Amino acid sequence: MSTADKMQVTIGLPGAPLFQGAAVALNAVAPNGAFGILPNHVDLVTALVPSVLLLRQEDGRERVFGIDEGVLVKKGHEVTIAVRRGVESADLASLDETVGALFDTMEDEERVARAALSRLEADMVRRFAGLRGQP
Structure with a gap:
């Protein structure tokens, strides 16, 4: 395998990509703890837990994402991350508020959908x- 100074990262949500681009480092959290990946890291597959995911780009800029559970696959110089829910925030300080607002909205929408499904089932x-009583 060749050496590289960057890796291509894709963070995908069920409906659309959350991030696509190059990164020089990535930090995430698996069920057994936090870990970091550099471009020449060994290939791996791991589950992710709800946590903060950090990406450092070539220009030194750090991108901060709040993610729900998901899966990370690193193969060669490509990292693909699939998460149920996720949001990017300007910085770590504002992430809690951003994640809270997004997840609360999604939970409200899910609650409305479950209520509509219950009405349809009933x-x-x-x-x-009514069909049983008809000859």
Whole structure:
């Protein structure tokens, strides 16, 4: 395997990419603890836990992401991360507020969807019950 000074990183959500670009370092948290990856790190696959994911770009800029559970795959000089939910924040200090607002909104939307599904299920049961009584 050739050596490199950067790696291509993709962070994907179910509907769209959250980040795509080059990075010189990545820090994440797996179920067994925090770890770091540099461009020439050995290939690996690991689960990720809800945590802060940090990327350092070539210009020294650090990108901060709040992520939900997911999977990280490093193969060669490419790192692919798939997460259920995630958000980028300007800095670590504002991440808590950004993540809280996003996840609260998503939980409200999920609650509304579950209520609508429950109403549909109840209506279907009533209709089947009504069919039973017909000859």
